[in-house]
Amino acid sequence: MPVDMARLLGAGGEGDNWLTYGRTYDEHRFSPLQQINAGNVAGLKPSWHFDLPVDARAQESTPLIIDGVMYVTTAWSHVYALDAATGMLKWSYDPKVPGHTGIDACCDVVNRGLAAWQGRVYLGTLDGRLVALDAATGRPVWDVSTIPAGSRATITGAPRVIKGKVIIGNGGAEKSARGYLSAYDADTGKLIWRFYTVPGKPGVKDGSASDEVLAKIASKTWRGQWWKGGGGGTVWDAMAYDPQLDLLYFGTDNGGPWNKKFRSPGYSDDLFITSIIAVRPDTGEYVWHFQNTPGEMWDYSATQSLVLADLTIDGQVRHVIMQAPKNGYFYVLDRQTGKPISIHQYVDSLTWAKGVDPVTGRPQINPDAQYDHTGKPWLGAPGPGGGHNWMPMSFSPQTGLVYIPVIEVSFPYIGQSSYHPTLFDFNVGIDMNAGSLPQDPVIKAAAIKGLKGHLTAWDPVAQKEVWRVTVNHPWNGGTLATAGHVVYEGDAMGTFSAYHDTDGKLLWSVQTGTGILAPPISYAVAGTQYIAVETGWGGAFAFSAGELALKTQINRGNIPRVIVFALNGTDKIPAPPPAAAAALTALPELGNATQIMQGKLQYHTFCNNCHGDTAVSGGVLPDLRFSAALRDDDLFQKIVHDGILEPKGMVAFGSVLQPKSIELIRAYVTHRVNESVAEAKAANGASGAGAAN
Ligand code: CA
Numbered sequence: 001m002p003v004d005m006a007r008l009l010g011a012g013g014e015g016d017n018w019l020t021y022g023r024t025y026d027e028h029r030f031s032p033l034q035q036i037n038a039g040n041v042a043g044l045k046p047s048w049h050f051d052l053p054v055d056a057r058a059q060e061s062t063p064l065i066i067d068g069v070m071y072v073t074t075a076w077s078h079v080y081a082l083d084a085a086t087g088m089l090k091w092s093y094d095p096k097v098p099g100h101t102g103i104d105a106c107c108d109v110v111n112r113g114l115a116a117w118q119g120r121v122y123l124g125t126l127d128g129r130l131v132a133l134d135a136a137t138g139r140p141v142w143d144v145s146t147i148p149a150g151s152r153a154t155i156t157g158a159p160r161v162i163k164g165k166v167i168i169g170n171g172g173a174e175k176s177a178r179g180y181l182s183a184y185d186a187d188t189g190k191l192i193w194r195f196y197t198v199p200g201k202p203g204v205k206d207g208s209a210s211d212e213v214l215a216k217i218a219s220k221t222w223r224g225q226w227w228k229g230g231g232g233g234t235v236w237d238a239m240a241y242d243p244q245l246d247l248l249y250f251g252t253d254n255g256g257p258w259n260k261k262f263r264s265p266g267y268s269d270d271l272f273i274t275s276i277i278a279v280r281p282d283t284g285e286y287v288w289h290f291q292n293t294p295g296e297m298w299d300y301s302a303t304q305s306l307v308l309a310d311l312t313i314d315g316q317v318r319h320v321i322m323q324a325p326k327n328g329y330f331y332v333l334d335r336q337t338g339k340p341i342s343i344h345q346y347v348d349s350l351t352w353a354k355g356v357d358p359v360t361g362r363p364q365i366n367p368d369a370q371y372d373h374t375g376k377p378w379l380g381a382p383g384p385g386g387g388h389n390w391m392p393m394s395f396s397p398q399t400g401l402v403y404i405p406v407i408e409v410s411f412p413y414i415g416q417s418s419y420h421p422t423l424f425d426f427n428v429g430i431d432m433n434a435g436s437l438p439q440d441p442v443i444k445a446a447a448i449k450g451l452k453g454h455l456t457a458w459d460p461v462a463q464k465e466v467w468r469v470t471v472n473h474p475w476n477g478g479t480l481a482t483a484g485h486v487v488y489e490g491d492a493m494g495t496f497s498a499y500h501d502t503d504g505k506l507l508w509s510v511q512t513g514t515g516i517l518a519p520p521i522s523y524a525v526a527g528t529q530y531i532a533v534e535t536g537w538g539g540a541f542a543f544s545a546g547e548l549a550l551k552t553q554i555n556r557g558n559i560p561r562v563i564v565f566a567l568n569g570t571d572k573i574p575a576p577p578p579a580a581a582a583a584l585t586a587l588p589e590l591g592n593a594t595q596i597m598q599g600k601l602q603y604h605t606f607c608n609n610c611h612g613d614t615a616v617s618g619g620v621l622p623d624l625r626f627s628a629a630l631r632d633d634d635l636f637q638k639i640v641h642d643g644i645l646e647p648k649g650m651v652a653f654g655s656v657l658q659p660k661s662i663e664l665i666r667a668y669v670t671h672r673v674n675e676s677v678a679e680a681k682a683a684n685g686a687s688g689a690g691a692a693n
Contacts, residue, residue, distance in 0.1 A: 003116040018065040021158040025241040026308035029394035031522035035529035037484030045569035048087035052560040058108040058538025065523040073111040077125040085525040091138035102649030104152040107540035113158035124155030142189035169235025173256035179233035193284035197233035209284030218271040232256030233273040240306040248281040253301040259429030261372040262419040269294035288338035299384035300327040326386025344463035347387035383411025396481035403479040433604035467504035475541035478519025490516025513576035514559040538620040546612030591667035599668030615672040
């Protein structure tokens with residue numbers, strides 16, 4: 001039976017299946033199955049696993065389950081169709097995303113999942129295409145580009161299908177993109193409507209669903225020549241749909257560039273960045289918006305999970321939409337009007353605002369946080385990773401609680417005095433170099449110790465935390481709630497755990513040997529309930545936090561895999577390969593202190609966002625300190641300047657970096673090798689070469 005509107009509307013009752021990204025249009029990620037429950041989950045065992053033959057990059061997919069078949073996506077936008085009971089491969093599809101697209105993705109070459117409709121599954125690819133695949137064979141039926149030629153926008157999120165329209169946005173606020181959401185005809189791939197989230201060049205109409213509201217409401221909230229930098233507001237993840245109200249909700253990203261001075265100088269709201277927007281799914285017609293962070297300049301996107309529920313608040317049933325966006329406040333809004341019902345801080349540390357007006361939802365912004373005006377560095381909490389990122393939260397209608405993977409990481413925001421966007425830079429207008437980790441051992445140890453995350457059970461009616469489990473890593477996985485009173489979450493340390501949903505008591509856990517980011521799902525085949533999760537470590541924190549990410553992660557390897565558990569499971573999770581004993585040896589320095597500092601600035605402009613802060617990889621991409629090319633100036637130029645490793649995603653930087661700048665970067669990384677050797681020596685009290693990590 002094909003997936004149609006009746007099945008999608010009734011998806012909550014199809015316990016065996018998982019038909020849409022958040023399982024149901026209200027995005028609860030709540031499974032009604034209870035064969036596996038709080039009383040017996042301690043006996044959960046691996047049932048099957050499937051090693052995904054893809055690059056060991058972040059894996060973020062929510063698999064779909066349709067009548068015994070699992071459809072799961074991977075890094076580089078591949079799709080695998082597996083027998084959901086056995087893990088046997090049915091088909092796979094590789095959209096052949098060009099390697100150079102990798103650098104356009106802010107946060108790894110990830111994909112979060114598919115949508116299903118009438119015997120097809122729909123995939124957004126990293127290079128901005130929307131592809132319809134025959135669900136039985138994996139054969140492409142149509143394939144359209146959703147982004148302008150030359151754009152650096154990428155698709156990492158899962159589409160949704162509503163009434164025969166495939167809805168998709170994209171990411172790229174840090175890459176000079178202008179945000180929009182589009183609807184395509186599921187049969188033909190024809191564009192039906194598009195809603196731009198920020199105004200374009202004044203006087204130029206898009207001929208889109210958003211023209212009128214942008215002219216009427218949004219344009220006057222911008223200053224300067226914002227359109228030249230794109231403006232941001234990209235729609236890269238969250239959506240939800242209310243069939244009764246016939247409203248499609250989506251969240252928008254931060255402004256681009258972050259530094260408001262170079263985006264829209266002065267005090268202005270810059271609508272509709274960092275907002276929830278409600279539109280008609282048939283036409284894209286605007287109905288309401290709610291902006292959580294007016295004039296945003298800290299990467300506080302509002303693209304995090306949107307969850308719809310009917311809650312009894314002050315004796316009245318309220319139809320709400322809930323979000324825990326990056327900015328650290330938990331929002332409960334009336335989803336018919338977009339008006340706030342209640343707003344409360346859900347993170348421990350929040351420094352950018354002094355509170356929120358309960359009626360309008362407008363924050364009272366801390367003047368010190370406005371680094372564009374003060375010209376001074378400011379330590380912000382949350383940082384750019386947010387209090388909560390893309391890892392989905394779940395909601396149990398049984399407990400009335402929301403289960404949020406919370407991040408507690410601050411970040412020093414230092415505005416640049418001048419700004420020149422480039423092709424490969426992280427175009428944000430702040431000094432990324434200044435935030436790099438000091439090598440002082442005391443400061444370093446304190447910084448590593450200070451990193452944490454927690455799984456928080458949040459009561460959205462009382463707006464308070466009910467329980468939490470602290471994890472010694474901030475970058476943990478999405479959550480699943482079930483009718484068996486069990487909440488599941490994987491973490492960066494490779495542990496996959498089951499907690500009691502009312503008190504957070506640990507009921508079961510297993511070490512998978514690789515970091516987990518993806519949200520688990522539950523489904524059933526022939527009367528057996530399964531819990532499934534995709535494993536694989538990576539993403540923004542793993543990339544940019546370098547040593548902080550590495551030292552707090554178990555670093556046992558990085559294995560792209562689907563692992564499925566059941567009570568009668570008889571599979572074994574293969575042990576991770578033993579970590580190679582990495583040792584560094586001292587190298588001759590290639591520059592003086594000034595040149596090394598210049599190389600550091602170049603490194604933290606062009607390289608750190610993937611290869612890690614202070615030239616220490618967070619465990620995903622190659623650690624440049626170990627690169628053989630460090631000892632070979634010609635090979636180093638061939639890789640960095642000429643791009644001989646482009647198929648792997650390492651593009652040619654020749655258009656933005658002169659050979660002599662590249663040589664300065666080599667001098668800086670070489671210096672870091674020697675610092676690491678000295679550090680290891682001091683730690684081991686040993687002579688000669690020491691282990692680097
Ligand atoms: Ca962002």
